[in-house]
Amino acid sequence: MQLLNLAIAMMLDFAAPILLASLGGVISESSGVVNIALEGIMRFSAFFGVWGSAVAKNQWVGLLWGIGIGIVVGAFHAYITVKWAGDQIVSGVAINVVSLGIITYFLELIFKTTGYSPSVPYFGSAANRISLTFLSKIPVLGAFSRLTIFVWLSLLLTGGLHFLLYHTVLGLRIRSVGENPTAAETLGVNVFKIKWFAVIMGSVFAAIGGAALSLGTMASFNNTGVAGGKGFIALAAMIFGKWTPFGAMLAAFLFASAQVLQFILQATARGIASQIPSGFYSALPYFLTIGALVGVVGKAVGPAADGIPYKKES
Amino acid sequence: MKEFFYRLFMNRRREKYWWINLLVPLVSIFLALIVGGIFIQSTGRNPFLAYRLLFNASGLIPGPYWRSSFAELLLSSSMFIATGLSFAIAAKGGLFSIGAEGQFYVGAVVAAFFGYSKPFAGLPSIIHIPIILIMVMLFGGFWGLIAGYLKAKRGIHEVIVTIMLNWIAFYLIQGWLVPTGGPMAAKVETGVSGTPYISPTAKLPIILSNTRLNISIFIMIAVSFLIWFLLYRTTFGYEARAMGHTAIYNMEAPKVSGVNTSKRIMQIMFLSGAVAALGGSFIVLGILSQFPPVFEGGYGFDGIAVALIGQNEPLGIFLSGILIGALRTGATSVQIARIPKTFPQIIEGLIVAFIALHELVRYLLLKLAKAKKSSVTEGSVE
Structure with missing residues (x-):
């Protein structure tokens, strides 16, 4: 039973950053703005999180710095794509490329290294985990006894975002802007305001996901490892989940479970199975994702006006 | 030639201030250099020194070591052009392929295999190299075709599949084929890590003596032209572009007018994968001579930037590929000014x-042009 709990906890830990970034994608694309900058935003906030935590010797300050840079990058994306109706893919690629260059630059400037930052206070240390010891002996639920705040945040925000999108006026407006901005405008919705809000909110979600990478279970920023494609996996999870919060959650969990399964298989392989090269195990989650898409999920249809810049008639 | 330029500089608006379209990319590059300079200045380093070092070593400007840096520039440019074209072909057909990275890997590993393996390694270069390049394009194209097939037949979003295929290619190559004990690894007693070195007959012919510059850049000139021809002079290109223009409407219009969209999607993705793989073969056949145990990728993702700077047009991509190649060639030299070598990536972004x-750039330029014009006319009235 302990092993099962451990596996579930590991899965949740692994899924949290992907899920958070994926939720960011969901809210941004619901309003019709494609955000392939998730990867870049995660890198930015992972680094700024570590930086803030190092400066203030407090992980909460780090998280705030991460969210702060998320707002800045989100505003940049919104300025290009909403204010100037720029191409959303182009803007997203710009953020991703800049993040690669600029973070290495900062890493060298601030921590005098190009690889790893020094260790900083983080949320994964024993004292900072959210302890629910009374659960620890119960199967399955026991997995929830010692999780980081990010796992809880990812679960709560999934529900919160679902409520926001499908049970509030604001959510209806966000979705209407993503489906048909012209119609929304005629009904008196301020399309630009809604898009600005959704893009920045989405970026903040992704930023929390990025902070989860560097301040969650690790305590430092690793220049090659952090993000390392997780933002793109989040993008895939968002499409996989058909642009809905709970869909994104299932997709992130599926991917994370495959990842944990891969670890366990690789660790427990005996006999012939241990002869299988590690590459096959590592590639397993990606095979399973494609398999799940072919077998179960099938065609995904996004918001109708997703990716189309909105310009007012003049 | 005129049509080339029309297509290159966006939107094909035949407006009064048409030359602004020509200026927009140039002004963008200029603004990026200024913002990058301000950034360096604000971190307490010298931007002028950085740019002098960067451009002196980039191969764009004649200088002391111009010959070799120019060769390096064209060498890396040919790979950026390949991945850039790969993205652009898919984009023209309304598909968003992030798969160039994985296809680049596949191309590199296939080139290494056919470069060293026995029945081929004895052949003369004139037969050996074409065989390698054809096999590279077939395998790379197949890797792209997987995404195309799933998109066409099952309606699965190409973004997910291409992302997943990148990782599958990465892990299968670096976790199975190439490491010690893998089917493609060199024998332990040779002391080589990674795959064995390719036979001399597989190396691309050098075209500038005492440098590494090889025919890859000529191959890319030919490929760029062929793709332009395919896109603008054939039925395939016409239908692909029709699909691209209507991608946001689910390609309904071309479907109604009788385009076999699923066939076209598969052809487009095959072509896109083949071209990206060709870029991967250059790194093995021209630079590394083997597939090393640790392979530094990234060309696929930079290809997206290259394609976007080049407006997804073959000639534009050729020029932007040269630009990005120049920035990368000069990258290591900025370290002398205590600036990390990833700095050019900031400029690129x-x-x-x-x-x-x-x-915004157009708006500002237009305002500038109008202001100038009105001041000129006012002057003449007086």
């Missing part, structure tokens, strides 16, 4: 950002 802001 900023150029893309200003390309995205082309409406």
Whole structure:
């Protein structure tokens, strides 16, 4: 039973950053703005999180710095794509490329290294985990006894975002802007305001996901490892989940479970199975994702006006 | 030639201030350099020194070591052009392929295999190299075709599949084929890690003596032209572009007018994968001579930036590929000014950002042009 709990906890830990970034994608694309900058935003906030935590010797300050840079990058994306109706893919690629260059630059400037930052206070240390010891002996639920705040945040925000999108006026407006901005405008919705809000909110979600990478279970920023494609996996999870919060959650969990399964298989392989090269195990989650898409999920249809810049008639 | 330029400089608006379209990419590059300079200045380093070092070593400007840096520039440019074209072909057909990275890997490993393996390694270069390149394009094209097939037959979003295929290619190559004990690894007693070195007959012929510059850049010139021809002079290109223009409407219009969209999607993705793989073969056949145990990728993702700077047009991509190749060639030299060698990536990203802001750049230029014009006319009235 302990092993099962451990596996579930590991899965949740692994899924949290992907899920958070994926939720960011969901809210941004619901309003019709494609955000392939998730990867870049995660890198930015992972680094700024570590930086803030190092400066203030407090992980909460780090998280705030991460969210702060998320707002800045989100505003940049919104300025290009909403204010100037720029191409959303182009803007997203710009953020991703800049993040690669600029973070290495900062890493060298601030921590005098190009690889790893020094260790900083983080949320994964024993004292900072959210302890629910009374659960620890119960199967399955026991997995929830010692999780980081990010796992809880990812679960709560999934529900919160679902409520926001499908049970509030604001959510209806966000979705209407993503489906048909012209119609929304005629009904008196301020399309630009809604898009600005959704893009920045989405970026903040992704930023929390990025902070989860560097301040969650690790305590430092690793220049090659952090993000390392997780933002793109989040993008895939968002499409996989058909642009809905709970869909994104299932997709992130599926991917994370495959990842944990891969670890366990690789660790427990005996006999012939241990002869299988590690590459096959590592590639397993990606095979399973494609398999799940072919077998179960099938065609995904996004918001109708997703990716189309909105310009007012003049 | 005129049509080339029309297509290159966006939107094909035949407006009064048409020359602004020509200026927008140039101004974007200029603005990016300025913003990058301000950034360096604000971190307490010298931007002028950085740019002098960067451009002196980039191979764009004649100088002391111009010959070799120029060769390096064209060598890396040919790979960026390949991945850039790969993205652009898919984009023209309304598909968003992030798969160039994985296809680049596949191309590199296939080139290494056919470069060293026995029945081929004895052949003369004139037969050996074409065999390698054809096999590279077939395998790379197949890797792209997987995404195309799933998109066409099952309606699965190409973004997910291409992302997943990148990782599958990465892990299968670096976790199975190439490491010690893998089917493609060199024998332990040779002391080589990674795959064995390719036979001399597989190396691309050098065209500038005492440098590494090889025919890859000529191959890319030919490929760029062929793709332009395919896109603008054939039925395939016409239908692909029709699909691209109507991608946001689910390609309904071309479907109604009788285009076999699923066939076209598969052809487009095959072509896209083949071209990206060709870029991967250059790194093995021209630079590394083997597939090393640790392979430094990234060309696929930079290809997206290259394609976007080049407006997804073959000639534009050729030029932007040269630009990005130049920035990368000069990259290591900025370390002398205590600036990390990833600095050129900041410039690259900023150029893309200003390309995205082309409406703003256009607006500012237009305002500038009108202001100048009105002041000129006022002057003449007086």
